[in-house]
Amino acid sequence: MTFEAEYMNLSKIIGPLVFIEGVRGVGYGDLVELRTGNGEIRIGQTLEVDEDKAVVQVFEGTTGLSLESTKSTFLGKSLEIPVSVDMLGRVFDGLGRPTDGAPQVVSDIVLDVNGLPINPYSREYPRDFIQTGISAIDGMNTLIRGQKLPIFSGSGMPHNIIAAQIARQARILTSEEDFTVIFAAMGVKFDVAQFFIESFEENGVLSTSAMFLSLANAPSIERLITPRTALTLAEYLAFECNMHVLVILTDMTNYCESLRELSSSRGEIPSRKGYPGYLYSDLASIYERAGRIKGKQGSITQIPILSMPSDDISHPVPDLTGYITEGQIVLERELFNKGIYPPIAGLPSLSRLMKDGIGEGRTRKDHAGVAAQLFACYAKVKRIRSLAAIVGEEEISDIDKTYLKFGNYFEEKFLSQGNYENRSIEDTLAIGWDALAILPEGELYRISRDDIQKYLFY
Template sequence: MKLEYIGLKQISGPLVIIEGIQGASFEEMVEITVDNSEKRIGRIIELYGDIAVVQVFEGTSNISLTNTKTRLLGHSLEIPLSKEILGRIFDGVGRPIDGMGEIFPEVKWDVNGKPINPVSREYPRNYIQTGISSIDGLTTLIRGQKLPIFSGNGLPHDALAVQIVRQAQLAQQEDAEFAVVFAAMGVKHDVADYFKRSFEESGVLQKVVMFLNLANDPVVERIITPRCALTVAEYLAFQHNMHILVILTDMTSYCEALREISSSKGEIPSRKGFPGYLYSDLASLYERAGMLKDRKGSITQIPILTMPNDDITHPVPDLTGYITEGQIVLDRSLHQRGVYPPVIVLPSLSRLMKDGIGEGFTREDHPAIANQLFASYAHVQEVRALASVIGEDELSEIDKKYIEFGKAFEREFISQNKEENRSMDNTLDLGWRLLGILPKEELDRVDVKILDKYYRPYSSTRSEL
């Protein structure tokens, strides 16, 4: 017989404190009955002897110290899993919200996942093609990598996320199954509707599993949403040998929810009020990406986060940068000039890119052209700084060529239509065409053989692409 605990000792925000608990476990789920009718679920997050602190997922409105009965469920939060979850839409804790009924599970897995033994990991190889030149050409997404997007309020990271979901595909392995797990945290209703409508209209919803935690949903649910998404990804990747791309937006909302709950618990704050364990908490999510030696599937992560006041040193992007393998940075000045996607190339990088491009993966010239585009565009910034002092008319002829290259690079390579899906060959050919603006002797990052094979003087038409 299971015991029911009548009443509460204390209520604090989304937390309730129960006294006299026996045999409880950390992370154990509880069922709270309010006024003998409404049932809510919660999770034990702290234990002090016979006192338990419980997060209530549906919030603590209408709960008093005397109108509740609490029952321990004997297990941590689990999500039902089967392959029929593809094409389905769930709320932040994994309950279906698409009107298509409940999931009939093959298994139920703990949303906290199981740590991957580092010895069992396979080194990430090969790439996922997004159809976006600034990503595919210069910060290539490698299968099994975690590559965040650093954005800002008002920048088009939502549109970029939708475009990646719509266009992402495996390269040179058409027989392998590919799917996307998309988790949105703390989004407004219109943004959630935009995501659903975009995926439905483009016909990709059948290969997407969506988790939507809305801005007016209880803040506690936001902590669970990415864990549910990653559990689904692990199930599809390691049980069904699928290649899964996980997109998590917006991780800043997740961290702010963590800060709010930490404050409710009375914990000592760290930088900007975030808890001192923010790094290890983020690592527990990001490190669930990767590949295993004895499985064919893979999990690739693209966490999207907005930087408050565009501050890249803010704790959320700062700690994320330590854990992940690079970053893609969106720039407000490029956005104001009408460039989409406004990816600023120089601070963006993919640390695993070198191991998944080149001959046998993309094309033999890819590493060389990526290095040359970075180097040439970096020189463009130096020339622009000089031009701001002495004026563009006083620049040398070669510096004027760099100014021309910089404008063409931003207009044609970085910028592209939201519906435009460029192949890897198109991206690399476009890069070579723009490098043709510069004299051949300026391209000092490219081997002579590759330079002779691919270099052509610049043409203003793009018919050859």
């Protein structure tokens, strides 16, 4: 059906794009093999086809390609990777080719890396509480199995340590099954990848995780495929092999920059900060590949990490991400500078799936009330602090002073913990109640009277 022909008519090379003329029968999205003068083979994909012309993006970059000596073959299929359970414990490049020296993956099952959209009707609403052992997450921004919950970070902040701690400690209280971790690195430095490898090794999960590394020295365009290859394997493991998969994607900002690079090479009309107008849809095609499906055992939980340029949460990348993901864990520079680990910001962090994953029979009856009350009181602390900064702490009212005391206790005892400290949800809620006990009972209007009686003094 597909006929393979070799073409030599490169007419133009712009950034990662090559323009090939005189081609026939090429499909939109088809995979292309480009052979350079010295026999090296590179992979590309068609972005635009005319009757006799094709625009191809080259994943491994166009460095060293020449118009004269490059030969191209259209393979008549889109980018696919073989998937198998044997891929666990292995390391791959961004396109899914092994880089650990071990042989190629052999499998009968070959999947398109772009996947297919999940039918919204077929989704199962995620409700299983994941205990990460981190109070700021479990207590106030609960992670749910099948959720996509990104970490918004800034340069220098400990997002990797937090992600590794989550991967290490994540447990479902009602089942014994462990998470299978899939790690995709896009444009990060070698030492970041090394950190995760070591962390998984120390934890004994390296043999059950798969890594897709497209590091900072790899061609930028390869990053556009990396999360997709990782998620293709994740979908296979979750929905065909009944595994619970935790996917860590770092750093999504690098991914978006590659997309911007590609878009500007194509001469597209940019929207904000030069990012293409379809950035939202493109990111959604990655993030929406998380969740649970009716009648299937497995799940995909995604933790994308992204760095906010100059800590700006309204930058297009965190902004559009926040519109797609089910909440966000935001790291705050101020807490970080105070030496608080994890520096998870109290207010802008959010988990949208929390409401249905907590409460009686899941965590504890008072969980929702405690979380809402802590949020409300901490918001008040922030207001009082800015007031106290102006009028001086002496001048504020007594109740406000009590709030400040609450705020300090909350930050030092509740938020703050060691990176190997694994708190149970009971511990987390107990510390939450200790903090609330500092305030007069009348201030606790978000908690039901029953719960106050039951938990406040016990």
